[in-house]
Each structure stands twice: as structure tokens, then as C-alpha cells.
Amino acid sequence: MRRGVGIGGINQQLLEKAKFSEKGSELARDHLEKLAKQFETFRDNLEKFAEKHRNEIKKDLKFRQQFQDMCATVGVDPLASSKGFWSQVLGVGDFYYELAVQIVEVCVATSAQNGGLISLDELLLRVRKARGKSKSAQDVSTDDILRAIKKLRALGDGFAVIEPTNGQGRILIQCIPGELSMDHTAILNSLQTRSSFTKEQLRDQLKWSDERIEAAIDFMVKEGLVWIDNNGRYTEYYFPGLFTAQRVTNGESV
Amino acid sequence: MAATKISDISWHHDFPPFFTLQPNLDTRRKQLDAWCSLVLDYCRLKKVCTFDVNDASKFPPFFNAKINRQLDNNFIQVLLEELRSRGNIEWEDKHKRRCLVLWKSPEEWAKTIYQWITAHGMNGTVCTFYELLHGDDTRSAEFHNIDPHLFRRVLMELEKRGQATVFSDNGADGVKFS
Incomplete structure (x- = not known):
């Protein structure tokens, strides 16, 4: 094969390069189109599937969760709009609206x-109590609760989920109008599984100044978030x- | 009666700050509400009808050995005053040492007793306090074994309505229902 030398050869190489890249983008376009078509088909099937299994989705906890996961993978949110295909035709949204109302109650x-x-576990326990005894009414998971709360957040700042920063401890639901500050959330996170704290513990764990600790505590006392125990060794x-x-975790009465 | 854990009546009893009077007034209101319900539920369950301040430290709801907490005298005063203002206790002496615990109001008690008497056809019969309170016939009645002080207080209520006449004969107290 003759090697391309000189001006002609260079031009030849450039031409080939351009052709290659053109072919390349053509292939990518094809690929994308095919993918888009696949997703389209998948969505169609998903909708058909959902319609067919409407009752299971509403009543079966595991089924519902898997369905949600599947939807999330393809970027479909069955709860996205109240007027959308999903809630109108399927009534999938109804389940979460009902749950949201029970959560607020x-x-x-x-x-x-x-x-x-309130902790997520206690909230679930109390919501289940409110829903009645039937199997389908009891089939609610913490996952469902979190989804319903996400819906509620559309209404404003009333509801927030406080997750433990290091993955330890419990998930808390805060339903106080107005937000907790970073400091208050930091205190909650520092507790992990405990339900109380002392000033000394905060000083050690968070390395805050006394003024900062006092201010955070004053706020929480004023808002009725914390109760004071003066009868122990430390306040x-x-x-x-x-x-x-x-x-609730220990199975005791509340 | 089987031993009832007080924390089964209310989880608050295991909650250490429950024994410290809360400085935030809203929180204190909730705290006193919970204390009043706890005391009244306990007394109803155990049929406790009187309370003596001198024995306050021995009154089971007022301490919890498990968490090493107890109410101090100041808190007990505040709580008793709260119960009084709600009509749930009545002082029996000027010095406020002894009181009746009214988990049922005197009016409700009066109704209960009068209904029982009528249902058993005992109107017009003279009965002694003793047979009504401790006799075999009243064993199933709600007022069986209630404190004589409370019983007398309720009969006063019935006398006011003209439904009973209380008298004393040779030191034995009796009553005739009409």
C-alpha cells in the first residue's frame, strides 16, 4: 500500500478522519434513536403492566416498592402529577394522597x-393503627411513608425528613412550621440512638462555645421540643x- | 389486683423530665395534664379515694425507682392545686393535708349509688354504712369498699337532693334512701 506522503497524503488523511467522525456521529445518532425507541416501548409496556396490576400495586407492599423502583430506573414518576396518566387512569396516586392525609393527622x-x-418507626406504627385492621390497610412500609411525605413537601416547609448523617441512628420526621437551624439538626444527629443530651456532651462532641449551646437549647425549650430533667447528676x-x-423499638407502650 | 406497672398507664412515668417542673409554660401545661390523668387513672384502678400529703413520698405514682426520680414537695403542691382547680380533689382540712380524690365527681357517685339502691329495691330501708360499704350484698357494686369519708361526702350530695337521710344511732352510722 502506498503511504500518503506530502501535501496530497496529508489531505487524504484529513479527509479520512472527517469521514470517520461523520460515520461515528451517525452511529451514535442511530444508537440514541434506538435507545429512545426502546425506552418508549418500555414505557408503553410499563403503563400496560401498571394498568393490569393496578390492584396489586395498591394493595401489595413489596409489589408496590418494586414497581416504584422500576419506574425510577426509566425516569417515570407515577406520582409526578395529579392530572397525569398515572394517577388518573391507575389511581396509584390515591394511595399516597390517602397516606399523606393520615400522616398529617x-x-x-x-x-x-x-x-x-417523631421517628419514622413510631409514625409508621401510628399510621397503621389509624388505617384499620385489614391486611391491605396494614401493608404500608416506611418507604411508602417517605414517598408520601415527599408529596407533602410540595405544600410548603411544614414537613422535613431528618436523616442521620453517618447512616447510624434513626430517621426523624419533623412537622413543625418553620425550619430547624443547622445547629438544631446537628444536635439531633449527634444523639444517634439516645433521646437526651447534656451541655457537656455537646461541648465534647460538637466543640461549640457555651453561648452557641445555650442559644440552641433556649430555642428548643421555647419551642417545646425538649423537656428538662433537673433531678439527675447533670441537667x-x-x-x-x-x-x-x-x-416503640423496645415494644413498650406509648 | 394484679400488680399494674404505672408506666403502662402512661409512658410519661418512665420519662425522667416528667419529674421536673417544666419552665416552658406550654410544656408545663402538657406535663400537668399528663400528671392529672396519671394520678386519676391510678386511683381509679386501685380504688384510691383519699390522699394524705404526709404520705406523699409513699404514693406510688410520685416516684419511679427504675429511673431514680421522684416529685419534690413543691411539685406535689403545684399538682394538688391543679387537681383541686379541676374539681378532682377536695381538701378535708384547713391545713390542706388530707383530701378526697374524685376520679368520679360527687354528683356521678351519687347517681351510681342511688341507681344501685333503686335497682335492688332498697328505697325506704335503713342500711348501715358498714353493710353498704363492706357487706356481701354490695360486693359487685362500684362503691364497695370505697373510703367512708368519700361515702359520707356522696351521701351529703344525696341528702341535698332529698334522696337520702343520714343518721347516727349509738355510734353506728346509717342511711335511709327515699
């Missing part, structure tokens, strides 16, 4: 007691919602 009913801070501050959460 439980949070309002218990907020006098816990200052608006301790308790979150009633976390205390009852522990009892």
Missing part, C-alpha cells in the same frame, strides 16, 4: 406530646418524640 395529634418531632435535655421512639 398523626403528626398533628402527637405534636402536643412530642413538639412535632439533661430530652426529646419526648425520641423517647417514645425508643419505647
Whole structure:
């Protein structure tokens, strides 16, 4: 084969390069189109599937979760819009709307007691109590609760999920109008599985100044979030919602 | 009666700050609400009808050995005053040492007793306090074995309505229902 030398050869090489890249993008375009078509087909099938299994999705906890996961993979959110195909034709959304209302009811009913801070486990326990005894009513998971709360957040700042930063401890639901500051969330996170803290512990764990600690505690006392225990060796501050959460975990009455 | 754990009546009893009077007034209100329900539920369950401040430290709801917490005298005063203002206790003496615990109001008690008497056809019969309170016939009645002080207080209520006449004969107290 003759090697391309000189001006002619260089031009030849450039030409080939251009042709290659053209072919390349053509292939990519093809690929993309095919993929898009595949997704389209998949979505169609998913919709057909959902329609066919509507009852299972509403009633069966495991089925529902897998369906949600499958939807998430292809970027479909069955709860995205109340007017969308999903909720209108399938009524999948109804399940979560109903659940959301029950969550609000439980949070309002218990907020006098816990200052608006409740653990996910206790919330689930109380929602189940409110839903009645039938198998399908009881088939609610923490995953469902979190999804319903995500829906509720569309209504404003009323609801927030506080997740433990290091993956240890429990997930908390905060249903207080207005936000907790970073400091308050940091205190909650530092507790892990405990339900109380002392000033000394905060000083050690968070390395905050006394003023900062005082300010955070004052706020939480004023908002009714913490109760004070003066009868121990040190003054301790308790979150009633976390205390009852522990009892729920231990299977004790709340 | 089987030993009832007080924390089964209310989880608050295991909650250490429950025994510290809360500085935040909203929280304190909730705390006193919970304390009032706890005391009344306990008394109803154990049929406790009187309370003596001198024995306060021995009154089971007022301490929890498990968490090493107890109410101090100041807190007990605040709680008793709260119960009084709600009509759930009545002082029996000027010095506020002894009181009746009314988990049922005197009016409700009066109704209960009068209904029982009528249902058993005992109107017009003279009965002694003793047979009504401790006799075999009243064993199943709600007022069986209630404190004589409370019983007398309820009969006063019935006398006011003209449904009973209380008298004393040779030191034995009796009552005639009409």
C-alpha cells in the first residue's frame, strides 16, 4: 500500500478522519434513536403492566416498592402529577394522597406530646393503627411513608425528613412550621440512638462555645421540643418524640 | 389486683423530665395534664379515694425507682392545686393535708349509688354504712369498699337532693334512701 506522503497524503488523511467522525456521529445518532425507541416501548409496556396490576400495586407492599423502583430506573414518576396518566387512569396516586392525609393527622395529634418531632418507626406504627385492621390497610412500609411525605413537601416547609448523617441512628420526621437551624439538626444527629443530651456532651462532641449551646437549647425549650430533667447528676435535655421512639423499638407502650 | 406497672398507664412515668417542673409554660401545661390523668387513672384502678400529703413520698405514682426520680414537695403542691382547680380533689382540712380524690365527681357517685339502691329495691330501708360499704350484698357494686369519708361526702350530695337521710344511732352510722 502506498503511504500518503506530502501535501496530497496529508489531505487524504484529513479527509479520512472527517469521514470517520461523520460515520461515528451517525452511529451514535442511530444508537440514541434506538435507545429512545426502546425506552418508549418500555414505557408503553410499563403503563400496560401498571394498568393490569393496578390492584396489586395498591394493595401489595413489596409489589408496590418494586414497581416504584422500576419506574425510577426509566425516569417515570407515577406520582409526578395529579392530572397525569398515572394517577388518573391507575389511581396509584390515591394511595399516597390517602397516606399523606393520615400522616398529617398523626403528626398533628402527637405534636402536643412530642413538639412535632417523631421517628419514622413510631409514625409508621401510628399510621397503621389509624388505617384499620385489614391486611391491605396494614401493608404500608416506611418507604411508602417517605414517598408520601415527599408529596407533602410540595405544600410548603411544614414537613422535613431528618436523616442521620453517618447512616447510624434513626430517621426523624419533623412537622413543625418553620425550619430547624443547622445547629438544631446537628444536635439531633449527634444523639444517634439516645433521646437526651447534656451541655457537656455537646461541648465534647460538637466543640461549640457555651453561648452557641445555650442559644440552641433556649430555642428548643421555647419551642417545646425538649423537656428538662433537673433531678439527675447533670441537667439533661430530652426529646419526648425520641423517647417514645425508643419505647416503640423496645415494644413498650406509648 | 394484679400488680399494674404505672408506666403502662402512661409512658410519661418512665420519662425522667416528667419529674421536673417544666419552665416552658406550654410544656408545663402538657406535663400537668399528663400528671392529672396519671394520678386519676391510678386511683381509679386501685380504688384510691383519699390522699394524705404526709404520705406523699409513699404514693406510688410520685416516684419511679427504675429511673431514680421522684416529685419534690413543691411539685406535689403545684399538682394538688391543679387537681383541686379541676374539681378532682377536695381538701378535708384547713391545713390542706388530707383530701378526697374524685376520679368520679360527687354528683356521678351519687347517681351510681342511688341507681344501685333503686335497682335492688332498697328505697325506704335503713342500711348501715358498714353493710353498704363492706357487706356481701354490695360486693359487685362500684362503691364497695370505697373510703367512708368519700361515702359520707356522696351521701351529703344525696341528702341535698332529698334522696337520702343520714343518721347516727349509738355510734353506728346509717342511711335511709327515699
